[in-house]
Amino acid sequence: MSDVKKIRITKASMPTYWYADRIGEIFEVTKEMVNDCFVKVNETTDEHFVSYDDCEPVIEHEGRLYREVQRKANIGDLVKIILVEVAECEKFKVGDVFRITGTDHNGVYSREVPKTDYNTEGYLKRKEYVVLEPIDTATEEPPGPHASADDPKSVLDLVANLARRVTELEKQTEANTNDIAFLDKQRLESELTPLQLAILRADAPTDVKFTLIVEAERLQSEREQAIKEAE
Known part of the structure; x- marks a missing residue:
């Protein structure tokens, strides 16, 4: 086993830290302090600090890295x-x-x-x-900003929220499609006004077209009621 101490970057507490975009990389420790350490980034640069909160110690044994x-x-x-x-x-x-x-x-x-x-x-x-x-450095990826790899509950919550949102969107899309299909079948040929037909044929999202058609119908009803009252 190598006697050289090494650490692996697991996160960056501050986005301005030099290792913020080097999550998962491994560095040789050159100096140990109370709350952080210094590592050698390469052969030509000075030592750089790493917070102990942002790394884990690793060791090399028979050519493989371990935590x-x-x-x-x-x-x-x-x-x-x-x-x-x-x-x-x-x-x-x-x-x-x-x-x-x-x-x-x-x-x-x-x-x-x-x-x-x-x-x-x-x-x-x-x-x-x-x-x-x-440590399989070829397949391990850093956790995302809203879910920690060490917190299975947060990952499960994220997946559950995404699944619930997808289901809601599917239901909304199905409802909008059914509404338009109903209008197309029951009223397109006999009841829709020229304005409503133009809206239906417009290049716009289905839910927007349906809202506009309903609004046009409401305005048409108000207009007809106003005419009757004027008579």
């Missing part, structure tokens, strides 16, 4: 040692990587952990490791 995740390991997972609780009784050290080959209610086990009289089964305590999850 560190705090959870219980499952069989087949790779784990990295972050603490050796009884160092004098163990033969592994911080930074070692092992693949988990067994789990039970006590913890996890790996055949790759060097055996000792103190630890004959390759047992690892939960606080001694982090799980390494592979």
